[in-house]
Every structure is written in structure tokens, then in C-alpha cells.
Amino acid sequence: MTAADPFATDERRALRDLTADFTRGEIAPHLAQWELDGELPRSLHRRAADAGLLGLGIDESLGGSGGDLVDVVVMTEAIIDNGGSGGLIAGLFTHGIALPPLVAAAPPGLWDRVGRPVLAGEAITALAVTEPGGGSDVAALRTRAVRDGDAYVLDGAKTYITSGSRADHVVVAARTGGPGAAGLSLLVVDADTPGFTVSRRLDKMGWHCSDTAELAFTGCRVPAANLVGSEGQGFELLARQFVTERISLAVTAYATAQRCLDLTLAWCRERETFGKPLIARQVVRHALVEMRRLTDVSRTYARSVAVRHVNGEQVPAEAAMAKETAVQACDTVVDRAVQLFGGMGYMRESEVERHYRDARVLGIGGGATEVMTDLAARLLGYT
Numbered sequence: 357m358t359a360a361d362p363f364a365t366d367e368r369r370a371l372r373d374l375t376a377d378f379t380r381g382e383i384a385p386h387l388a389q390w391e392l393d394g395e396l397p398r399s400l401h402r403r404a405a406d407a408g409l410l411g412l413g414i415d416e417s418l419g420g421s422g423g424d425l426v427d428v429v430v431m432t433e434a435i436i437d438n439g440g441s442g443g444l445i446a447g448l449f450t451h452g453i454a455l456p457p458l459v460a461a462a463p464p465g466l467w468d469r470v471g472r473p474v475l476a477g478e479a480i481t482a483l484a485v486t487e488p489g490g491g492s493d494v495a496a497l498r499t500r501a502v503r504d505g506d507a508y509v510l511d512g513a514k515t516y517i518t519s520g521s522r523a524d525h526v527v528v529a530a531r532t533g534g535p536g537a538a539g540l541s542l543l544v545v546d547a548d549t550p551g552f553t554v555s556r557r558l559d560k561m562g563w564h565c566s567d568t569a570e571l572a573f574t575g576c577r578v579p580a581a582n583l584v585g586s587e588g589q590g591f592e593l594l595a596r597q598f599v600t601e602r603i604s605l606a607v608t609a610y611a612t613a614q615r616c617l618d619l620t621l622a623w624c625r626e627r628e629t630f631g632k633p634l635i636a637r638q639v640v641r642h643a644l645v646e647m648r649r650l651t652d653v654s655r656t657y658a659r660s661v662a663v664r665h666v667n668g669e670q671v672p673a674e675a676a677m678a679k680e681t682a683v684q685a686c687d688t689v690v691d692r693a694v695q696l697f698g699g700m701g702y703m704r705e706s707e708v709e710r711h712y713r714d715a716r717v718l719g720i721g722g723g724a725t726e727v728m729t730d731l732a733a734r735l736l737g738y739t
Contacts, residue, residue, distance in 0.1 A: 384439030
């Protein structure tokens with residue numbers, strides 16, 4: 357007997373339809389302008405919350421909409437399938453990386469003040485880990501927080517912070533102890549804290565609608581009540597989310613590939629050269645088949661890893677490999693899409709042009725491809 361497809365239950369079909377309607381009505385018609393604006397409007401967060409999408413994957417008792425990672429996968433696929441983008445996902449759902457440590461360890465008062473308003477679309481939060489002097493080596497962070505009475509004095513700098521220029525609260529990884537991972541803690545810093553500044557907004561190759569910033573902390577007094585969990589627990593709280601983050605990026609990658617395949621297939625059927633549609637040419641058909649193969653394989657693998665993770669299996673190596681597989685597929689597919697669109701594929705008015713630019717960051721964020729490969733090798737015992 358064939359097992360039921362967890363992605364095709366009645367509830368998830370309804371979720372996919374809801375998300376598709378929301379994307380076509382509230383996102384796709386405005387995305388080009390938001391790309392020019394360099395950020396998403398706050399009103400979009402409120403509308404996404406009202407639709408029940410913003411809090412997906414977070415328990416209803418905490419102000420979320422319930423559901424699990426598979427539900428988030430379904431929503432992400434539907435957003436990109438219907439005209440959204442990787443940058444839109446990053447900017448609208450930044451709390452997907454910022455709030456999980458609070459869900460796991462924040463005292464009730466801190467969650468009520470920060471988490472609930474974010475899930476209601478009334479506030480924006482960001483996660484600040486990466487520093488100007490380093491990227492993937494989280495355990496080597498230099499930003500420091502020193503306890504002084506009922507507060508921590510925070511000094512340091514962060515960079516490449518998604519939603520950093522719009523955030524009302526920033527979850528900051530800082531060193532409260534000695535060297536290494538054991539010395540890291542997480543503090544919630546309110547945007548109006550004296551000494552906290554957005555040093556500058558960063559211009560990027562892609563993800564234009566998702567604002568990215570450098571942040572500076574100079575003598576910031578952060579209430580001790582804003583400590584997430586306990587001192588020295590910061591790295592552990594971040595590491596708990598590595599698998600989910602990497603699966604989520606894999607989903608963004610294969611969903612982007614699928615969208616580009618769909619757009620390219622339609623174009624090749626409509627576009628005529630030398631009296632025939634492009635799809636009539638063998639070299640074009642073969643390119644489309646290869647795009648389909650790569651997309652299907654990466655989706656099947658990433659989805660299976662997501663289901664295993666939800667079922668409680670330990671899949672850190674598989675998550676890293678799923679991200680790599682989907683990123684490589686996406687890189688190839690978006691490149692072929694631009695090529696088959698020809699001159700139109702190089703124009704900013706073409707959706708595939710945006711996906712081409714947006715896709716490049718997927719092999720960098722959430723752990724660079726090279727880091728993922730070495731991590732998988734170690735986890736699999738290939739040493």
C-alpha cells in the first residue's frame with residue numbers, strides 16, 4: 357500500500373491555495389516596486405499575519421498559526437510558484453531565523469513583548485550574528501556584552517543583517533564569557549536603545565526588496581531581562597535551527613528553479629524564431645528536460661529530509677546535502693532560463709532576470725556551499 361503524501365493532505369492543499377491567492381493578490385502585483393524601494397512595506401507583514409501565514413510553524417499558544425516545517429515548505433513553494441521571490445521570503449519571514457531561540461528559551465515576559473507583536477505583523481525582528489571580520493565561524497564572534505548590575509553593556513558590530521534597517525528588535529549574538537562557542541549568549545536589543553545604530557544599508561546583487569544592513573553597538577545598555585535563555589547558551593540556541601534554516605534555503609532554491617522552468621516553458625511555446633516556436637527545436641527541448649530533472653530531484657530530496665526532520669530524525673548531514681543539491685540545481689536552471697529567454701532574459705522587466713540575481717546568494721547564506729560539503733563529510737565520518 358502506498359503511503360499518503362504528507363504534502364498533499366486536504367489541509368495542506370487548502371494552505372497552498374490560500375498562499376497562492378495571497379501571493380497573486382498582495383505580493384506579485386507590487387514586487388517590482390518593492391524591489392525599487394529596497395524594502396517591504398510594514399503593511400504587508402500585517403496582511404500576512406491576518407491571513408495566518410506570518411505565524412506558520414509557531415504554536416498557537418505563542419501567538420502563531422500552528423503547523424510544522426512541512427507546512428512552511430508548502431507555503432514557501434506556493435509563494436514562489438505564484439510570483440514571489442527569494443528576497444520576498446527573506447524579508448517577510450526574517451523572524452523565521454530570529455524568533456526560534458526566543459520560542460525555545462525566552463522568559464514569558466520577553467516573548468510577550470517581542471514575539472507576539474512580530475507574529476501579529478505589528479513589529480519586525482532580525483537576527484544579528486555575522487560580523488565584519490568573519491562569516492561562518494560563529495564561535496569566533498567578537499561582539500561583547502559585559503554584565504553591569506541589571507544590564508549588559510554591549511559593544512561591537514554586525515553585518516549582512518537581513519531586515520536590519522527596519523527591525524524593531526534585534527536578537528544579537530554576543531560574547532559574555534570566554535573564547536569559543538561556550539562563551540556566546542543572545543540578547544534582544546530594541547531599536548531605540550542608545551548606542552545602537554544602523555551604520556548603513558547595504559546594496560546587493562539580488563534580494564533587492566529585502567533590506568540588509570550593518571549594525572553598530574557602542575556602550576548599549578541592554579536590560580538583563582533581555583537575555584535569551586542563560587549565559588553561554590547562545591550557540592546552542594542558534595545551532596538548534598541550523599537544520600531548519602538549511603532545509604528552508606533548499607526549498608527556496610528548488611522552488612525558484614520550478615518557477616523559472618514554468619516561465620521558460622511558457623516562453624518557449626510562445627516565442628517563434630525562423631517560423632517555428634522555440635520548443636520545436638531539439639536543443640531547447642533537451643534543455644527543458646534537464647531543467648525539469650534537476651528541479652524534481654532537488655525537490656524530492658529536500659522534501660524527504662524535511663519530513664524526516666519533522667518526524668524527529670537527526671538529519672544535519674542530509675540537510676546540508678539537500679541545500680547543496682537544490683542550490684546547484686537552481687544555479688543551473690536560472691542560468692538556462694535566462695539563456696532561453698535570450699535578450700528578454702537580460703532585461704530587468706523579465707522575472708527570470710530577478711531570479712538569476714536572487715539565486716546567487718543561496719550558496720552563501722545559511723552556510724556556504726564549501727562549508728556544507730566539509731560539514732557533511734565530518735558528519736558522515738569521511739575523515
